[in-house]
Amino acid sequence: MIVQANKGILGILELLLNEQLYVSLCVNRTLKTNFQIKIFILMAEQEQQQAPAAEQQQAAPVEKKGFGRGGRGQRERREGGAPRQNRGPRRFGGEQEWTPLTKLGRLVKAGKIKSLETIFQFSIPIKEYQIVDHFLKNLKEEPLAIGPVQKQTCAGQRTRFKAYVVVGDSHQHIGLGWKSAKEVQGAIKGAVINAKLNLIPVRKGYWGNKIAQPHTVPCKVTGKEGSVRVRLVPAPRGTGIVAAITSKKVLQMAGIQDCYTQSKGSTRTRSNFLKATFHALKETYNFLTPDLWGHTKLESTPFQEHSEYLAALK
DSSP states (O other): OTTTTOTTHHHHHHHHHHHTTHHHHOOSHHHHHHHHHHHHHHHHHHHHHHHHHHHHHHHSOOOOOOSSTTOGGGOOOBTTBSOGGGOOOOOOOSOOOOOOOSHHHHHHHTTOOOOHHHHHHTTOOOOOHHHHHHHOTTOEEEEEEEEEEEEEETTEEEEEEEEEEEEEOSSSEEEEEEEEESSHHHHHHHHHHHHHHTOEEOOOBOSSSOOSSOOBOSSOEEEEETTEEEEEEOOOTTOOEESOHHHHHHHHHHTOOSEEEEEESOTTSHHHHHHHHHHHHHGGGTSOOGGGOSOOOOOOOHHHHTHHHHHHHO
16 A cells, blocks of 8 residues: 555655554554654655655756846856856765774774773773774664654744664674654664764673573663663573563663563653663673672773874874
């Protein structure tokens, strides 16, 4: 039905969103949320398909009929380049070479810093998402919540779209980001960048004896956001992730294989549910168990160690 009614799909979806008729179609809360995400992804795909046609139409030459001297629109190119009316916004095609703007970015691109763990060890803030792309080549991203948000202005209501995206490599790295934009595609792109900047390490542990590789959270941890409280409890090997769909996806992308979860509060608020789960995973490195009580050798920060190299770049 969606393929046949492709022309009028935006009108139907807008009616469903404005009148909130999808509530009667989806009784289950999970089905309702997945239905919303599919709607916005379809809208983003249709906008992306219509963009090339609009660009071609804009690039087509326009015949201008002026007064006197045959019309001024048909004059030759001036010395400065193309006529001013043909100049559009600057568009960047494809991926450009990364030019670092921060000290950390320069050290990473030069190969002075070998891993993300060094950055986490010295608590250096990551301000360029290309640093994460440099170390984690197999990073996956998943939009978990997309919805409209409105702001009341003097001219009326301004509607934008807000997206929540989780990125992870399923190997003890997870990031959560959100962004609002006029279009769904722009919101998702901005949320992915923010999620990479918010990347954190996740510590894993054992439920019982230390056999094989770590598979669960090291201890009971709790995360909170708003009225939502999420508690992660270690589970035996083979249990799997016993959690709601929202928190289960976050735990899977963090590399947790077995875990029990407890939640309370308004978990229907999907954004707070995601943030509470993210904060719970962040707490895994804030609790020091006896195996981490060893004496840590004091080392100089990467900025101090490579100060001469950074000074030579100025």
